[in-house]
Amino acid sequence: VNKPAVQTVFIMSAQVKDGDMKRGIVIKDDWPGYSLDLFTYPEHYHHDIENVYIPHGIIMDRIERLARYVMDDFEDSKIVVLCVLKGGYKFCSDLVEFIKILGRSSNRYLETRVEFIRLKSYLNDQSTEDLHIIGSSDLSFLRGKSVLVVEAIVDTGKTMMALLKHVETFGPKMVKVAGLLVKRVSNMAGSLTDYVGFEIPNRFVVGYALDYNEYFRDLN
């Protein structure tokens, strides 16, 4: 008998509060991650990484859902996606792709235009307060537009706060923030982020374009 492949495993639901949805997938402090042996990764990182904290597949599934939140919320038919480089490039690329896929199979189509801003906010694994913009800081293309800021990780929230202040000076119509990972270190981080992929403990994570001094971006 041919059985169709099951793509997602569902469990009968318990009661879930609406407010919880905003926190995203919550990863507890004591989450041990998965053993490296259960997945593939580049050999040259063999001794440097501890475990697989969030597998690539679940990142993709979660982003697919975020794309739908974005489609539902933005009433305009056009948005400007402001991708925060370098860490945000994978999340942005995959989120925009899902928005496009949803658009092809529904009556609503959200036209996305992607712009880039490069920030440097970590030195080694410590986040800094200042907003260092590399390259052009001119965001005048945001004037009057509906903007979705796409950032890979929101830690203390200081960088995001500073970035949002900078964005506001260019007079956008509306600004929302999508953060793939939000650290459970401050209330500010959570409240700044409208679309949260995963809420994580205060651990230093790499991969999926997130780096440690430019290493590890090439993990999935």
Add this chain to the structure above:
Amino acid sequence: MASYLQIPDDEKGHDLDLFCVPRHYENDLDKVIIPHGFIMDRTERLARDIIQDMGGHHIVALCVLKGGYKFFADLLDYIKVLNHNSDKSVPLTVDFIRIKSYCNDKSTNSVKVIGGDELSNLSGKNVLIVEDIVETGRTMQALLSLLSKCNPKMIKVVPDAFLVGYALDHNEYFRDLSVSVGKSHSY
């Protein structure tokens, strides 16, 4: 130069009805010349060719914004799959630059690189430039001569010459297509 897929001048392309195209572009587009899946299959092979040529040493993948970013992300995904699944893997770092080209008095093309890390980081590395379109090649020539001053071990270019769609644009529209309606030359 590695082998490439040549699309003839008289290529008819496929009817739009045979694919999913966003409604609001239906009246503006003519045909689907290169379907998205085909782009991905070709990209997968480019990744293999790249690892073969450049995999001996640390690769810096340099993405030329804005047009190149989608192709860049997909190409790197395929390179990462190869890296994850072989005995040897090559360290891979990424960077993003914008290019402003201008003609000076002598009408030779010059380029200015905006954004990006210190170009001196490229010294001794295998540099892969991922650009969206190479039309006349003059801008690319200028970029290559600028970068070669930083003494990389090797520089290779992946031009991705789709005219419209696949993150390229026509006055900022059409970037959000996944199929393309133009010619293609490859690495």
